[in-house]
Amino acid sequence: MNELKEEIALNVRFSDTDAMGVIWHGNYLKFFEDAREAFGNKFGLTYLDVYNCGYFTPIVKSEIDFKSPIYYGEKVTVIAKYIPVPAAKIIFEYRVMNLSTNKVCAIGKTIQVFINEKTRILELNKPDFYLAWELKNEIKF
Amino acid sequence: MNELKEEIALNVRFSDTDAMGVIWHGNYLKFFEDAREAFGNKFGLTYLDVYNCGYFTPIVKSEIDFKSPIYYGEKVTVIAKYIPVPAAKIIFEYRVMNLSTNKVCAIGKTIQVFINEKTRILELNKPDFYLAWELKNEIKF
Amino acid sequence: MNELKEEIALNVRFSDTDAMGVIWHGNYLKFFEDAREAFGNKFGLTYLDVYNCGYFTPIVKSEIDFKSPIYYGEKVTVIAKYIPVPAAKIIFEYRVMNLSTNKVCAIGKTIQVFINEKTRILELNKPDFYLAWELKNEIKF
Amino acid sequence: MNELKEEIALNVRFSDTDAMGVIWHGNYLKFFEDAREAFGNKFGLTYLDVYNCGYFTPIVKSEIDFKSPIYYGEKVTVIAKYIPVPAAKIIFEYRVMNLSTNKVCAIGKTIQVFINEKTRILELNKPDFYLAWELKNEIKF
Numbered sequence: 001m002n003e004l005k006e007e008i009a010l011n012v013r014f015s016d017t018d019a020m021g022v023i024w025h026g027n028y029l030k031f032f033e034d035a036r037e038a039f040g041n042k043f044g045l046t047y048l049d050v051y052n053c054g055y056f057t058p059i060v061k062s063e064i065d066f067k068s069p070i071y072y073g074e075k076v077t078v079i080a081k082y083i084p085v086p087a088a089k090i091i092f093e094y095r096v097m098n099l100s101t102n103k104v105c106a107i108g109k110t111i112q113v114f115i116n117e118k119t120r121i122l123e124l125n126k127p128d129f130y131l132a133w134e135l136k137n138e139i140k141f
Numbered sequence: 142m143n144e145l146k147e148e149i150a151l152n153v154r155f156s157d158t159d160a161m162g163v164i165w166h167g168n169y170l171k172f173f174e175d176a177r178e179a180f181g182n183k184f185g186l187t188y189l190d191v192y193n194c195g196y197f198t199p200i201v202k203s204e205i206d207f208k209s210p211i212y213y214g215e216k217v218t219v220i221a222k223y224i225p226v227p228a229a230k231i232i233f234e235y236r237v238m239n240l241s242t243n244k245v246c247a248i249g250k251t252i253q254v255f256i257n258e259k260t261r262i263l264e265l266n267k268p269d270f271y272l273a274w275e276l277k278n279e280i281k282f
Numbered sequence: 283m284n285e286l287k288e289e290i291a292l293n294v295r296f297s298d299t300d301a302m303g304v305i306w307h308g309n310y311l312k313f314f315e316d317a318r319e320a321f322g323n324k325f326g327l328t329y330l331d332v333y334n335c336g337y338f339t340p341i342v343k344s345e346i347d348f349k350s351p352i353y354y355g356e357k358v359t360v361i362a363k364y365i366p367v368p369a370a371k372i373i374f375e376y377r378v379m380n381l382s383t384n385k386v387c388a389i390g391k392t393i394q395v396f397i398n399e400k401t402r403i404l405e406l407n408k409p410d411f412y413l414a415w416e417l418k419n420e421i422k423f
Numbered sequence: 424m425n426e427l428k429e430e431i432a433l434n435v436r437f438s439d440t441d442a443m444g445v446i447w448h449g450n451y452l453k454f455f456e457d458a459r460e461a462f463g464n465k466f467g468l469t470y471l472d473v474y475n476c477g478y479f480t481p482i483v484k485s486e487i488d489f490k491s492p493i494y495y496g497e498k499v500t501v502i503a504k505y506i507p508v509p510a511a512k513i514i515f516e517y518r519v520m521n522l523s524t525n526k527v528c529a530i531g532k533t534i535q536v537f538i539n540e541k542t543r544i545l546e547l548n549k550p551d552f553y554l555a556w557e558l559k560n561e562i563k564f
Binding site: 013014015029030033034037046047048072073136 | 434436437438452453456457460469470471495496
Protein backbone atom coordinates (compact mmCIF):
# COMPACT_ATOMS: atom_id res chain seq x y z
CA MET A 1 0.00 0.00 0.00
CA ASN A 2 1.19 3.47 -0.87
CA GLU A 3 1.14 6.37 1.55
CA LEU A 4 -1.26 8.88 0.08
CA LYS A 5 -0.24 12.52 0.37
CA GLU A 6 0.04 15.78 -1.53
CA GLU A 7 2.32 18.76 -1.14
CA ILE A 8 1.54 22.30 -2.23
CA ALA A 9 3.44 25.55 -2.38
CA LEU A 10 1.54 27.97 -0.20
CA ASN A 11 0.08 31.20 -1.48
CA VAL A 12 0.90 33.44 1.52
CA ARG A 13 -1.31 36.49 1.10
CA PHE A 14 -0.51 39.88 2.58
CA SER A 15 -4.10 39.87 3.84
CA ASP A 16 -3.19 36.73 5.84
CA THR A 17 -0.71 38.67 8.00
CA ASP A 18 -1.59 40.32 11.31
CA ALA A 19 -0.27 43.24 13.37
CA MET A 20 2.47 41.01 14.88
CA GLY A 21 3.89 40.94 11.33
CA VAL A 22 3.29 37.22 10.87
CA ILE A 23 0.62 35.01 9.34
CA TRP A 24 -2.41 35.11 11.66
CA HIS A 25 -2.74 31.71 13.35
CA GLY A 26 -6.35 31.14 12.32
CA ASN A 27 -5.37 31.21 8.65
CA TYR A 28 -3.56 27.88 8.93
CA LEU A 29 -6.94 26.16 8.65
CA LYS A 30 -7.18 27.74 5.20
CA PHE A 31 -3.80 26.30 4.31
CA PHE A 32 -4.89 22.87 5.51
CA GLU A 33 -8.00 23.17 3.35
CA ASP A 34 -5.87 24.20 0.36
CA ALA A 35 -3.68 21.12 0.83
CA ARG A 36 -6.68 18.85 1.39
CA GLU A 37 -8.31 20.08 -1.80
CA ALA A 38 -5.04 19.64 -3.72
CA PHE A 39 -5.00 16.09 -2.37
CA GLY A 40 -8.60 15.76 -3.54
CA ASN A 41 -7.67 16.95 -7.01
CA LYS A 42 -4.85 14.42 -7.20
CA PHE A 43 -6.82 11.44 -5.89
CA GLY A 44 -10.42 12.30 -6.81
CA LEU A 45 -11.78 13.39 -3.44
CA THR A 46 -12.48 17.11 -3.65
CA TYR A 47 -15.46 18.74 -1.93
CA LEU A 48 -17.20 18.82 -5.32
CA ASP A 49 -16.44 15.12 -6.02
CA VAL A 50 -17.95 14.23 -2.66
CA TYR A 51 -20.89 16.59 -3.13
CA ASN A 52 -21.64 15.06 -6.53
CA CYS A 53 -21.91 11.69 -4.72
CA GLY A 54 -24.52 13.20 -2.38
CA TYR A 55 -22.42 14.06 0.66
CA PHE A 56 -20.84 16.85 2.62
CA THR A 57 -17.75 16.08 4.69
CA PRO A 58 -17.67 18.76 7.40
CA ILE A 59 -14.75 19.09 9.76
CA VAL A 60 -15.63 17.80 13.25
CA LYS A 61 -12.22 18.20 14.83
CA SER A 62 -9.12 20.27 14.17
CA GLU A 63 -5.81 20.50 15.99
CA ILE A 64 -2.85 22.74 15.28
CA ASP A 65 0.55 22.93 16.91
CA PHE A 66 2.24 26.17 15.96
CA LYS A 67 6.02 25.72 15.96
CA SER A 68 7.47 28.84 14.33
CA PRO A 69 5.92 31.92 12.72
CA ILE A 70 5.68 32.65 8.99
CA TYR A 71 6.65 36.11 7.80
CA TYR A 72 5.24 37.64 4.65
CA GLY A 73 7.38 36.80 1.63
CA GLU A 74 8.68 33.48 2.98
CA LYS A 75 8.38 30.33 0.89
CA VAL A 76 6.15 27.77 2.53
CA THR A 77 4.80 24.33 1.62
CA VAL A 78 2.00 22.29 3.14
CA ILE A 79 1.79 18.49 3.08
CA ALA A 80 -1.55 16.77 3.63
CA LYS A 81 -1.17 13.09 4.51
CA TYR A 82 -4.17 10.78 4.40
CA ILE A 83 -4.55 8.58 7.53
CA PRO A 84 -6.58 5.39 6.84
CA VAL A 85 -9.10 4.43 9.54
CA PRO A 86 -11.85 1.78 9.78
CA ALA A 87 -14.44 4.31 11.04
CA ALA A 88 -16.62 6.41 8.72
CA LYS A 89 -14.23 9.35 8.98
CA ILE A 90 -11.66 11.09 6.80
CA ILE A 91 -8.50 11.96 8.68
CA PHE A 92 -5.62 14.09 7.47
CA GLU A 93 -2.37 15.11 9.10
CA TYR A 94 -0.62 18.27 7.97
CA ARG A 95 2.88 19.62 8.02
CA VAL A 96 3.62 23.26 7.19
CA MET A 97 7.29 23.75 6.22
CA ASN A 98 9.08 27.09 5.89
CA LEU A 99 11.49 26.65 2.97
CA SER A 100 13.11 30.02 3.67
CA THR A 101 14.24 28.92 7.15
CA ASN A 102 13.96 25.13 6.75
CA LYS A 103 11.85 25.02 9.93
CA VAL A 104 8.58 23.26 10.64
CA CYS A 105 5.99 26.03 11.05
CA ALA A 106 3.12 23.88 12.21
CA ILE A 107 1.69 20.40 12.33
CA GLY A 108 -2.00 19.66 12.45
CA LYS A 109 -4.81 17.22 12.06
CA THR A 110 -8.41 17.31 10.89
CA ILE A 111 -11.24 14.79 11.13
CA GLN A 112 -14.19 14.87 8.75
CA VAL A 113 -17.43 12.89 8.77
CA PHE A 114 -20.00 12.08 6.11
CA ILE A 115 -23.29 13.99 6.09
CA ASN A 116 -26.05 13.18 3.62
CA GLU A 117 -26.42 16.30 1.49
CA LYS A 118 -30.24 16.09 1.38
CA THR A 119 -31.14 14.89 4.88
CA ARG A 120 -28.13 16.48 6.63
CA ILE A 121 -27.95 13.28 8.71
CA LEU A 122 -24.61 11.84 9.85
CA GLU A 123 -23.61 8.56 8.11
CA LEU A 124 -22.46 5.98 10.65
CA ASN A 125 -21.07 3.73 7.93
CA LYS A 126 -18.78 4.58 5.06
CA PRO A 127 -20.85 5.52 1.99
CA ASP A 128 -20.53 3.23 -1.06
CA PHE A 129 -18.69 5.81 -3.14
CA TYR A 130 -16.08 6.10 -0.39
CA LEU A 131 -15.65 2.31 -0.07
CA ALA A 132 -15.08 2.25 -3.83
CA TRP A 133 -12.57 5.10 -3.48
CA GLU A 134 -10.69 3.19 -0.74
CA LEU A 135 -10.63 0.06 -2.88
CA LYS A 136 -9.34 1.93 -5.92
CA ASN A 137 -6.59 3.54 -3.86
CA GLU A 138 -5.70 0.27 -2.08
CA ILE A 139 -6.36 1.76 1.37
CA LYS A 140 -5.54 -0.64 4.24
CA PHE A 141 -5.62 -0.15 8.02
CA MET B 142 -39.59 61.71 4.33
CA ASN B 143 -37.08 60.48 6.84
CA GLU B 144 -33.50 59.77 5.99
CA LEU B 145 -33.01 56.06 6.61
CA LYS B 146 -29.73 55.07 8.22
CA GLU B 147 -28.16 52.94 10.91
CA GLU B 148 -24.97 53.30 12.91
CA ILE B 149 -23.03 50.47 14.52
CA ALA B 150 -20.04 50.20 16.79
CA LEU B 151 -17.45 48.21 14.90
CA ASN B 152 -16.07 44.96 16.17
CA VAL B 153 -12.40 45.46 15.11
CA ARG B 154 -10.87 41.99 15.26
CA PHE B 155 -7.17 41.37 15.74
CA SER B 156 -7.46 38.99 12.77
CA ASP B 157 -8.54 42.01 10.68
CA THR B 158 -5.13 43.69 11.11
CA ASP B 159 -2.24 43.29 8.68
CA ALA B 160 1.54 43.50 8.87
CA MET B 161 1.42 47.31 8.49
CA GLY B 162 -0.21 47.25 11.92
CA VAL B 163 -3.56 48.56 10.69
CA ILE B 164 -6.89 47.09 9.60
CA TRP B 165 -6.35 45.47 6.19
CA HIS B 166 -8.15 47.58 3.56
CA GLY B 167 -10.19 44.69 2.13
CA ASN B 168 -11.90 44.16 5.47
CA TYR B 169 -13.84 47.40 5.14
CA LEU B 170 -16.28 45.57 2.88
CA LYS B 171 -17.04 43.36 5.90
CA PHE B 172 -17.72 46.45 7.97
CA PHE B 173 -20.04 47.82 5.26
CA GLU B 174 -21.87 44.47 5.27
CA ASP B 175 -22.15 44.57 9.07
CA ALA B 176 -23.69 48.05 8.89
CA ARG B 177 -25.98 47.07 6.00
CA GLU B 178 -27.25 44.07 7.93
CA ALA B 179 -27.76 46.18 11.06
CA PHE B 180 -29.77 48.54 8.85
CA GLY B 181 -31.68 45.48 7.60
CA ASN B 182 -32.43 44.40 11.16
CA LYS B 183 -33.74 47.87 12.01
CA PHE B 184 -35.88 48.33 8.89
CA GLY B 185 -36.72 44.74 7.89
CA LEU B 186 -34.37 44.28 4.95
CA THR B 187 -31.76 41.72 5.98
CA TYR B 188 -30.35 39.12 3.58
CA LEU B 189 -32.67 36.56 5.19
CA ASP B 190 -35.74 38.84 4.88
CA VAL B 191 -34.98 39.29 1.20
CA TYR B 192 -34.21 35.59 0.70
CA ASN B 193 -37.50 34.65 2.32
CA CYS B 194 -39.21 36.81 -0.34
CA GLY B 195 -37.44 34.79 -3.06
CA TYR B 196 -34.49 37.02 -3.87
CA PHE B 197 -30.77 37.47 -3.52
CA THR B 198 -29.36 41.00 -3.62
CA PRO B 199 -25.73 40.59 -4.69
CA ILE B 200 -23.35 43.52 -4.74
CA VAL B 201 -22.65 44.69 -8.31
CA LYS B 202 -20.50 47.70 -7.47
CA SER B 203 -18.40 48.81 -4.51
CA GLU B 204 -16.30 51.90 -3.98
CA ILE B 205 -14.14 52.81 -1.03
CA ASP B 206 -12.13 55.95 -0.30
CA PHE B 207 -9.67 55.24 2.49
CA LYS B 208 -8.98 58.44 4.43
CA SER B 209 -7.04 57.38 7.54
CA PRO B 210 -5.94 54.02 8.94
CA ILE B 211 -7.53 52.16 11.87
CA TYR B 212 -5.21 50.72 14.49
CA TYR B 213 -6.17 47.74 16.62
CA GLY B 214 -7.91 48.83 19.80
CA GLU B 215 -9.39 52.03 18.39
CA LYS B 216 -13.11 52.71 18.72
CA VAL B 217 -14.81 52.86 15.35
CA THR B 218 -18.39 53.29 14.12
CA VAL B 219 -19.91 52.69 10.71
CA ILE B 220 -22.97 54.47 9.35
CA ALA B 221 -24.93 52.94 6.46
CA LYS B 222 -27.23 55.44 4.77
CA TYR B 223 -29.92 54.28 2.38
CA ILE B 224 -30.00 56.19 -0.95
CA PRO B 225 -33.43 56.03 -2.65
CA VAL B 226 -33.37 55.50 -6.44
CA PRO B 227 -36.06 54.81 -9.06
CA ALA B 228 -34.10 51.91 -10.60
CA ALA B 229 -34.35 48.30 -9.33
CA LYS B 230 -31.26 48.74 -7.19
CA ILE B 231 -30.40 49.07 -3.51
CA ILE B 232 -27.79 51.74 -2.87
CA PHE B 233 -26.01 52.47 0.39
CA GLU B 234 -23.40 55.03 1.30
CA TYR B 235 -21.08 54.38 4.23
CA ARG B 236 -19.02 56.45 6.61
CA VAL B 237 -16.44 54.83 8.88
CA MET B 238 -15.58 57.11 11.82
CA ASN B 239 -12.67 56.67 14.22
CA LEU B 240 -13.98 57.78 17.61
CA SER B 241 -10.49 57.54 19.15
CA THR B 242 -9.10 60.19 16.77
CA ASN B 243 -12.38 61.81 15.62
CA LYS B 244 -11.26 61.29 12.01
CA VAL B 245 -13.15 59.89 9.04
CA CYS B 246 -11.47 56.56 8.23
CA ALA B 247 -13.30 55.85 5.03
CA ILE B 248 -16.34 56.58 2.95
CA GLY B 249 -17.87 54.11 0.55
CA LYS B 250 -20.78 53.04 -1.57
CA THR B 251 -22.36 49.77 -2.67
CA ILE B 252 -24.97 48.97 -5.29
CA GLN B 253 -27.05 45.80 -5.10
CA VAL B 254 -29.48 44.30 -7.61
CA PHE B 255 -32.32 41.80 -7.30
CA ILE B 256 -31.74 38.24 -8.48
CA ASN B 257 -34.51 35.66 -8.46
CA GLU B 258 -33.38 33.01 -5.99
CA LYS B 259 -34.66 30.09 -8.11
CA THR B 260 -33.89 31.20 -11.67
CA ARG B 261 -30.83 33.33 -10.77
CA ILE B 262 -32.13 35.85 -13.32
CA LEU B 263 -31.70 39.61 -12.80
CA GLU B 264 -34.93 41.51 -12.06
CA LEU B 265 -35.23 44.62 -14.22
CA ASN B 266 -38.13 45.95 -12.14
CA LYS B 267 -38.43 46.32 -8.40
CA PRO B 268 -39.97 43.14 -6.93
CA ASP B 269 -43.39 43.55 -5.23
CA PHE B 270 -42.01 42.93 -1.74
CA TYR B 271 -39.54 45.77 -2.25
CA LEU B 272 -42.19 48.18 -3.55
CA ALA B 273 -44.17 47.37 -0.40
CA TRP B 274 -41.06 47.98 1.70
CA GLU B 275 -40.50 51.38 0.04
CA LEU B 276 -44.14 52.32 0.62
CA LYS B 277 -44.03 51.31 4.26
CA ASN B 278 -40.85 53.33 4.81
CA GLU B 279 -42.17 56.33 2.83
CA ILE B 280 -39.27 56.24 0.38
CA LYS B 281 -39.31 59.11 -2.17
CA PHE B 282 -36.85 60.09 -4.92
CA MET C 283 -10.85 31.68 44.15
CA ASN C 284 -13.25 32.79 41.46
CA GLU C 285 -13.54 31.10 38.09
CA LEU C 286 -12.50 33.71 35.56
CA LYS C 287 -14.53 33.79 32.36
CA GLU C 288 -16.29 36.07 29.92
CA GLU C 289 -19.23 35.52 27.59
CA ILE C 290 -19.91 37.45 24.41
CA ALA C 291 -22.72 37.58 21.89
CA LEU C 292 -21.20 36.59 18.61
CA ASN C 293 -21.23 38.87 15.60
CA VAL C 294 -21.92 36.23 12.89
CA ARG C 295 -20.99 37.89 9.64
CA PHE C 296 -22.43 36.87 6.29
CA SER C 297 -18.83 36.85 5.05
CA ASP C 298 -18.16 34.12 7.64
CA THR C 299 -20.50 31.67 5.87
CA ASP C 300 -19.40 29.18 3.23
CA ALA C 301 -21.02 27.40 0.30
CA MET C 302 -22.44 24.70 2.62
CA GLY C 303 -24.59 27.54 4.00
CA VAL C 304 -22.99 27.47 7.45
CA ILE C 305 -20.21 29.34 9.25
CA TRP C 306 -16.90 28.16 7.78
CA HIS C 307 -15.09 26.06 10.38
CA GLY C 308 -11.87 28.07 10.29
CA ASN C 309 -13.71 31.18 11.47
CA TYR C 310 -14.23 29.73 14.95
CA LEU C 311 -10.67 30.75 15.77
CA LYS C 312 -11.80 34.34 15.17
CA PHE C 313 -14.66 33.81 17.60
CA PHE C 314 -12.27 32.40 20.20
CA GLU C 315 -10.08 35.47 19.73
CA ASP C 316 -13.09 37.76 20.10
CA ALA C 317 -14.00 36.04 23.39
CA ARG C 318 -10.38 36.07 24.59
CA GLU C 319 -10.08 39.79 23.91
CA ALA C 320 -13.41 40.45 25.64
CA PHE C 321 -11.99 38.51 28.60
CA GLY C 322 -8.89 40.69 28.32
CA ASN C 323 -10.99 43.86 28.38
CA LYS C 324 -12.80 42.65 31.49
CA PHE C 325 -9.72 41.51 33.41
CA GLY C 326 -6.93 43.67 31.96
CA LEU C 327 -5.20 41.17 29.71
CA THR C 328 -5.80 42.29 26.12
CA TYR C 329 -3.16 41.94 23.40
CA LEU C 330 -2.44 45.66 23.81
CA ASP C 331 -2.13 45.38 27.62
CA VAL C 332 0.36 42.57 27.17
CA TYR C 333 2.19 44.37 24.36
CA ASN C 334 2.52 47.47 26.52
CA CYS C 335 4.29 45.27 29.10
CA GLY C 336 6.80 44.19 26.41
CA TYR C 337 5.34 40.86 25.31
CA PHE C 338 3.50 39.06 22.56
CA THR C 339 1.43 36.01 23.50
CA PRO C 340 1.18 33.97 20.30
CA ILE C 341 -1.01 30.89 20.09
CA VAL C 342 1.08 27.69 20.12
CA LYS C 343 -1.77 25.21 20.17
CA SER C 344 -5.43 25.22 19.19
CA GLU C 345 -8.06 22.50 19.33
CA ILE C 346 -11.66 22.66 18.18
CA ASP C 347 -14.43 20.08 18.41
CA PHE C 348 -17.24 21.03 16.08
CA LYS C 349 -20.55 19.74 17.45
CA SER C 350 -23.27 21.38 15.35
CA PRO C 351 -23.25 23.92 12.53
CA ILE C 352 -24.17 27.61 12.81
CA TYR C 353 -26.47 29.04 10.15
CA TYR C 354 -26.46 32.70 9.23
CA GLY C 355 -28.89 34.66 11.37
CA GLU C 356 -28.70 32.39 14.41
CA LYS C 357 -27.94 33.85 17.84
CA VAL C 358 -24.67 32.56 19.20
CA THR C 359 -22.59 33.20 22.29
CA VAL C 360 -18.99 32.30 23.10
CA ILE C 361 -17.60 31.73 26.58
CA ALA C 362 -13.85 31.96 27.19
CA LYS C 363 -12.82 30.34 30.48
CA TYR C 364 -9.36 30.97 31.90
CA ILE C 365 -7.53 27.79 33.01
CA PRO C 366 -4.84 28.47 35.65
CA VAL C 367 -1.54 26.58 35.18
CA PRO C 368 1.87 26.73 36.89
CA ALA C 369 3.74 26.86 33.55
CA ALA C 370 4.49 30.10 31.67
CA LYS C 371 1.43 29.64 29.49
CA ILE C 372 -2.01 31.19 29.09
CA ILE C 373 -4.72 28.58 28.57
CA PHE C 374 -8.33 29.19 27.64
CA GLU C 375 -11.21 26.83 27.06
CA TYR C 376 -14.11 27.91 24.87
CA ARG C 377 -17.74 26.99 24.47
CA VAL C 378 -19.76 28.20 21.51
CA MET C 379 -23.52 28.02 22.21
CA ASN C 380 -26.29 28.38 19.66
CA LEU C 381 -29.09 30.24 21.46
CA SER C 382 -31.46 29.70 18.54
CA THR C 383 -31.29 25.90 18.91
CA ASN C 384 -29.93 25.65 22.47
CA LYS C 385 -27.17 23.36 21.17
CA VAL C 386 -23.44 23.42 21.80
CA CYS C 387 -21.84 24.36 18.46
CA ALA C 388 -18.25 23.79 19.44
CA ILE C 389 -15.81 23.50 22.29
CA GLY C 390 -12.18 24.43 22.01
CA LYS C 391 -8.92 25.24 23.68
CA THR C 392 -5.94 27.49 23.01
CA ILE C 393 -2.49 27.70 24.59
CA GLN C 394 -0.41 30.88 24.41
CA VAL C 395 3.17 31.52 25.43
CA PHE C 396 5.12 34.68 26.27
CA ILE C 397 7.51 36.09 23.68
CA ASN C 398 9.68 39.09 24.40
CA GLU C 399 8.50 41.78 21.99
CA LYS C 400 12.03 43.06 21.28
CA THR C 401 14.10 39.87 21.21
CA ARG C 402 11.29 37.58 20.01
CA ILE C 403 12.65 35.00 22.47
CA LEU C 404 10.35 32.61 24.35
CA GLU C 405 10.04 33.29 28.09
CA LEU C 406 10.44 30.08 30.10
CA ASN C 407 9.20 31.75 33.28
CA LYS C 408 6.13 33.86 33.83
CA PRO C 409 6.97 37.55 33.29
CA ASP C 410 6.64 39.85 36.31
CA PHE C 411 3.61 41.69 34.94
CA TYR C 412 1.83 38.35 34.58
CA LEU C 413 2.72 37.21 38.11
CA ALA C 414 1.26 40.50 39.32
CA TRP C 415 -1.86 39.91 37.22
CA GLU C 416 -2.28 36.41 38.70
CA LEU C 417 -1.87 37.81 42.22
CA LYS C 418 -4.39 40.57 41.63
CA ASN C 419 -6.91 38.08 40.27
CA GLU C 420 -6.24 35.55 43.04
CA ILE C 421 -5.25 32.81 40.57
CA LYS C 422 -4.52 29.45 42.20
CA PHE C 423 -3.68 26.03 40.71
CA MET D 424 6.80 51.75 -24.26
CA ASN D 425 5.44 48.40 -23.20
CA GLU D 426 2.16 47.93 -21.40
CA LEU D 427 3.08 46.51 -18.01
CA LYS D 428 0.80 43.78 -16.69
CA GLU D 429 0.73 40.40 -15.04
CA GLU D 430 -1.79 37.58 -15.13
CA ILE D 431 -2.25 34.95 -12.43
CA ALA D 432 -4.32 31.83 -12.05
CA LEU D 433 -6.52 32.38 -9.04
CA ASN D 434 -6.42 30.16 -6.02
CA VAL D 435 -10.18 30.05 -5.27
CA ARG D 436 -10.45 28.79 -1.71
CA PHE D 437 -13.50 27.05 -0.34
CA SER D 438 -13.23 29.46 2.60
CA ASP D 439 -13.73 32.29 0.09
CA THR D 440 -17.27 31.14 -0.73
CA ASP D 441 -20.40 32.38 1.04
CA ALA D 442 -23.89 31.05 1.73
CA MET D 443 -25.07 32.14 -1.73
CA GLY D 444 -22.69 29.46 -3.01
CA VAL D 445 -20.37 31.92 -4.73
CA ILE D 446 -17.13 33.72 -3.90
CA TRP D 447 -17.96 36.42 -1.35
CA HIS D 448 -17.65 39.83 -3.03
CA GLY D 449 -15.23 41.27 -0.47
CA ASN D 450 -12.66 38.62 -1.33
CA TYR D 451 -12.01 40.15 -4.74
CA LEU D 452 -9.75 42.70 -3.03
CA LYS D 453 -7.60 39.73 -1.98
CA PHE D 454 -7.44 38.61 -5.60
CA PHE D 455 -6.45 42.10 -6.70
CA GLU D 456 -3.71 42.07 -4.07
CA ASP D 457 -2.53 38.65 -5.26
CA ALA D 458 -2.29 39.96 -8.83
CA ARG D 459 -0.61 43.18 -7.72
CA GLU D 460 2.00 41.25 -5.76
CA ALA D 461 2.58 38.89 -8.70
CA PHE D 462 3.11 42.02 -10.81
CA GLY D 463 5.51 43.22 -8.12
CA ASN D 464 7.44 39.95 -8.27
CA LYS D 465 7.74 40.23 -12.04
CA PHE D 466 8.76 43.89 -12.16
CA GLY D 467 10.41 44.43 -8.76
CA LEU D 468 7.68 46.34 -6.96
CA THR D 469 6.38 44.07 -4.19
CA TYR D 470 5.33 45.37 -0.77
CA LEU D 471 8.67 44.14 0.57
CA ASP D 472 10.66 45.83 -2.22
CA VAL D 473 8.90 49.09 -1.45
CA TYR D 474 9.25 48.62 2.31
CA ASN D 475 12.98 48.00 1.92
CA CYS D 476 13.17 51.42 0.21
CA GLY D 477 11.53 53.00 3.27
CA TYR D 478 7.90 53.23 2.15
CA PHE D 479 4.45 51.78 2.57
CA THR D 480 2.01 52.08 -0.32
CA PRO D 481 -1.44 51.84 1.26
CA ILE D 482 -4.57 51.67 -0.85
CA VAL D 483 -6.48 54.97 -0.79
CA LYS D 484 -9.19 54.05 -3.27
CA SER D 485 -10.73 50.84 -4.58
CA GLU D 486 -13.50 50.25 -7.08
CA ILE D 487 -15.01 46.97 -8.17
CA ASP D 488 -17.67 46.22 -10.77
CA PHE D 489 -18.99 42.71 -10.25
CA LYS D 490 -20.16 41.28 -13.58
CA SER D 491 -20.80 37.57 -12.93
CA PRO D 492 -20.38 35.30 -9.92
CA ILE D 493 -17.60 32.76 -9.41
CA TYR D 494 -18.59 29.30 -8.19
CA TYR D 495 -16.23 27.09 -6.23
CA GLY D 496 -14.19 24.90 -8.54
CA GLU D 497 -14.22 27.27 -11.51
CA LYS D 498 -10.96 28.30 -13.16
CA VAL D 499 -10.30 31.99 -12.82
CA THR D 500 -7.49 34.35 -13.78
CA VAL D 501 -6.76 37.90 -12.68
CA ILE D 502 -4.88 40.49 -14.73
CA ALA D 503 -3.32 43.49 -13.03
CA LYS D 504 -2.47 46.28 -15.48
CA TYR D 505 -0.23 49.15 -14.42
CA ILE D 506 -1.61 52.60 -15.32
CA PRO D 507 1.14 55.26 -15.58
CA VAL D 508 0.31 58.65 -14.05
CA PRO D 509 2.32 61.83 -13.37
CA ALA D 510 1.07 62.08 -9.76
CA ALA D 511 2.78 60.33 -6.81
CA LYS D 512 0.36 57.43 -7.02
CA ILE D 513 0.39 53.80 -8.11
CA ILE D 514 -2.68 52.87 -10.11
CA PHE D 515 -3.72 49.40 -11.23
CA GLU D 516 -6.69 48.18 -13.20
CA TYR D 517 -7.86 44.60 -12.80
CA ARG D 518 -9.81 42.11 -14.84
CA VAL D 519 -11.06 38.87 -13.30
CA MET D 520 -11.85 36.28 -16.01
CA ASN D 521 -13.76 33.05 -15.51
CA LEU D 522 -12.06 30.52 -17.79
CA SER D 523 -14.78 27.93 -17.09
CA THR D 524 -17.49 30.17 -18.58
CA ASN D 525 -15.33 32.59 -20.59
CA LYS D 526 -17.09 35.49 -18.85
CA VAL D 527 -15.65 38.60 -17.22
CA CYS D 528 -16.33 38.20 -13.49
CA ALA D 529 -15.24 41.64 -12.42
CA ILE D 530 -13.22 44.70 -13.29
CA GLY D 531 -11.64 46.94 -10.74
CA LYS D 532 -9.18 49.65 -9.90
CA THR D 533 -6.97 50.58 -6.98
CA ILE D 534 -4.97 53.70 -6.17
CA GLN D 535 -2.01 53.61 -3.80
CA VAL D 536 0.05 56.43 -2.34
CA PHE D 537 3.52 56.60 -0.81
CA ILE D 538 3.85 56.86 2.96
CA ASN D 539 7.20 57.24 4.66
CA GLU D 540 7.65 54.10 6.73
CA LYS D 541 9.21 55.94 9.69
CA THR D 542 7.26 59.20 9.81
CA ARG D 543 4.01 57.78 8.37
CA ILE D 544 3.73 61.03 6.38
CA LEU D 545 2.28 61.10 2.86
CA GLU D 546 4.81 61.79 0.09
CA LEU D 547 3.52 64.47 -2.29
CA ASN D 548 6.28 63.72 -4.81
CA LYS D 549 7.38 60.39 -6.24
CA PRO D 550 10.19 58.96 -4.10
CA ASP D 551 13.59 58.54 -5.78
CA PHE D 552 13.42 54.75 -5.81
CA TYR D 553 10.12 54.96 -7.68
CA LEU D 554 11.44 57.46 -10.23
CA ALA D 555 14.30 55.02 -10.83
CA TRP D 556 11.80 52.17 -11.17
CA GLU D 557 9.78 54.17 -13.74
CA LEU D 558 12.93 54.96 -15.70
CA LYS D 559 14.08 51.36 -15.72
CA ASN D 560 10.67 50.21 -16.95
CA GLU D 561 10.41 53.02 -19.53
CA ILE D 562 7.17 54.36 -18.06
CA LYS D 563 5.67 57.27 -20.04
CA PHE D 564 2.41 59.21 -19.59
